[in-house]
Amino acid sequence: MTNNLRKTLFVSLAALGFVAAAGAVNAQTANAKTYARVTSNQKMTTDPTSRNVTFNGGNAIYTKAGTLRGARKVASTTTVRKLANSSNSRNNARAYRVATTNRGSVYYKVVTYDGAYRGWIYGGKSQASFGGGVSQYDTFKTGTLTSDMQNSTYNIASPGTANDNKTVTYKQPAWTQYKVGRAITDSTPYANTALKIDQVGTRTREGDQWVHVYDPSNVNSPVTGWILYSGLKQVAAPVADNAIQINLVDPSNNTKVVKTITITRNGAQKGTNFGTNSNGTWSISNSDRASILNQIQGALSGTTYGLDNLSTAQMAQIGQATFGSSINLPVNTVTNIADNALRINFVKSDGTSLKTMDWAKSGAVKGNAAGSSVSGSSLWTLASGDLTDVQNQITTALNGTGYQLQASGNTLTANQQDVIARGTFGTQVYISVVPTNNETSTIVPNVTINGVSNVLKAFNSDATNNGYDTNAVLTNVPTTATDASTVTNLSANDILAISKNSDKLTKFQTWFKTQYGDSTKVAAVNALFANSALSQYIFDKAQDWDYGPGTNGTSFPATAIANQITGNAAMKSMKSPIYPKFDTNGNISWHQGNYVFNFANSGNYGSNVNVYYNYTDTPLTTN
Template sequence: MKKSLKKTLFAGVAALSFVAVAGVSSTNASAKSYAKVTRNSNKPLRTDATTRNVAVNGTSALYTKAGTLKGAKIVATKTTLAGLKNSKQGQKNFRAYRVATTNRGSVYYKVVSFDKTYRGWIYGGKSVTAFAGGIASFNTTTAPAAAKSASASSASSASSAEQTTALTDAQKAATYKIATTGTANDGTQVTYTYPAWTEYKKGRVITDSTPYKDATFKITDQTTRTREGDLWVKIAATDSANAKANGWIKFSALKVATPAPTTTPVADNAVRINFTDASGKSIASLDYVKANAKKGDSFGSLQANSTNTGYTWKFDATTNTADLQNKIDAALQGTGYAFDVTNNANNQAVIAQAKTGDTVNVQLSKGNTVYQQLSPYAHDTTATDPKTAGDKLTATSATSTNPAVFVGITNEPITVPAATDSDANGLTAPFPVDLSGILTTTGSLDSAKLQKVYTDLLAAPTAQTDATSATYKTRVADLNAAIAKAAARSYIAPANLNVT
């Protein structure tokens, strides 16, 4: 009996001991330690906002706070975020704007979706210098794929079908109107500061395009939205009065106002030389055929210089340099520009490197101004035939700093003619007159010298004192006529005259 009681007590104590041990073990298993954010690590990101666009990948959930902190709750599960990874809507782009590091070395970023549907903290790896873990850097726009055809024959207008490739040269050169004006906020009627949903909190430039229904625009930039894959263009009004509408819009939302001029394709065996001014405006162009060439051949060749110490691009034996120079001169005639490929090795090298079937743009600047020799004549507009050349004029150099237009009569001597049957001035012989001092080089009149000329003239050969007499009046009139003729035959030789 005692033995039996002892066994029973022993078994009961053993069972109780087991329960006690089991209870302790259960308590230890449910205990959980939480991470903490290190001091001063929770702070806003200050780098350029456009470099903080990210995409979620579904490997980490989104939490109300760093996921390993006590009290963190799930905002969006891994499954939900995995579904956003390949979204075709820019609204599901995210912007990172805060960062925090835990005492376990984990980095968390606070992010928000562009449409503000999701906002919270997500694991971002172990470094604050790069996005990792549940997010990755994301380019919300990408350069459009190359145009299928860059030729001028390509469509120069926005098509009703959504174009995704880059614009052709013809499309870039055209002008456009907004096809349907209004207030729709879908990229088809109003303009934006950035392509819609490619930057956080960036919206419309205008909210109604109706006032711009007749405005025309040029395209200044282009890009593709990464998620949607559609082509957006930046437009600028051709009239500054409509510049308030400048911004980004879908290319498919435009219609052609003025097509680009049709350009003839360059022949496979020719080089198109397009001369432009410093602003890029075309001055003249010409196509020059290279004998026996095929598309992509170099117009010239790389040849050793005269001392065999280096190489330079030159025309080869198949190029008639004189003929090419003549054609360049003809193309640039009357423009005030010149381009020498005969004596200028640098100019020749530019053309020699060009490829057949392609265009080489050559920027020109005006160097020494070209002058044309002019021979001036005086015409009597009352003559029977005014087209008949009159007296050839004599040049007088303008050396004075005085701004007067006329700075002195030519030193060519003049005379008051002797009396004739029709001119009763009373002179028996021509009267010479020295006019060089009457008008000085400063443009002023020397009245004393002019008076002396009159006094001497009226005293030859006999003094004329009666100012009312016909002889007196005729002699004075003949002197005035001689002076006027001398003045009409004198002019200032033009300096720095641009002939355009």
């Protein structure tokens, strides 16, 4: 058809009304765009911490679901990818609403922790789990406390008001939970507070290490919270009145503290000497010597320092130490350990060294741990091949010495394996060994309270305490509450003295009501006093806690232990130290735990054997 013919036909059709306008020959019919509509829009009610999300980078954030009419971009896919890859926890996000469209698409309303971006993002086709442009996100990863963290005491390094993650404490590590902020805004009042660590972990985005700290002397202290580990400084722990602190120092630098141990003695009085003086010569008992040496060696495991024995001069130094104070004790530098080797020291029951062996591992790197931690267990383990190798070498090393790893033979116990596994190549560890000849077994009393059994420690009752617990439980009591010249740490025995003076008692009760005048707080204080007293039994010279001797490693029945206890009146029934209970007005009642023998375990000569007592509480009518 020619162009002239087409024009003629178009004019004819237009005249007949079949064509609306001359310019419509190339027109296309356009359908109006159809938009999705929301069929459900709800606030999310699941645990907020389970709604922490990150972005997958393929979807933008909109003012409303992206397929709705009028939806505008809040953040482009480029911006969203930057948020997803951010190394700043402020860019963590929380989902808090969920919507579904008539097309079956799910959208989540999200907000970044810093509030910079808030809007809707595609979340897949199901509300059962996050999908589409978002994924569930763990903002913080918990870790495992090192022995140093568990056993050390800390201060905040630079107390003040700075919100810099290392000056004040936080309810959660900063920016790891939405709108969860600081625990305190000024750490100045806590500049000298002795803090302990009970949790550790890292922020996922930054990878920096955070620790949870608390004040063990005040269960209600506001300072409890999270802080960067780098914001703390390690300090010497306050020395209890009934303890001495031994600072293990570098032999060439008396100010360089390698490790610290604390030796506690029930009933000891502050200012008295730890040891005895005979004709001008100070000394300590053999049992104290063995116990202290074992603690020193345990503390030095995993370091390049050691101590195989206590010299006469060192024992004299410890003997002269006074309770409530500390001393510096030089230890030895360990030398000639290969970078790929771990030195294993075998220690006898008296704390002295039997012999030493170096376990070398091909390819091991100095400073790396010999083993690894195990999920759900506090004990570390060695890889199967390493365990076999080190076990074989230990068996060879102990052959002919008259000693073995445990009463039942030359196999590493779980605790011994833990010590070796935690050791780092290029350093040394200590593990205990036992003789292969006749041995006695120590009977260890346990008390069962509310279904939980705990080991009891001996308490020496004398004229200075008359059976009242001497552990300092109520700490940092102001002088105005006690008429003392210094801040007071109070035991049950101290409370007794206060209760006998009406003026002091009135002042104490006034302070107590202000500090602990509600049922929750007073219950916590009562629990501290009860837990302290009920972890002890009053020692009697008639008690005999040794059984045997017998051939090392051979077994004995539970009835043998039960007969020894039931035949000894001082062991068959025992008492705890006396302790107070308070009401919210500070009124005091006195209580004592009664322990009655229940049953004993069987055991093997040379190993401890547990016995168990039932507990009842007895209110006392007089002081």
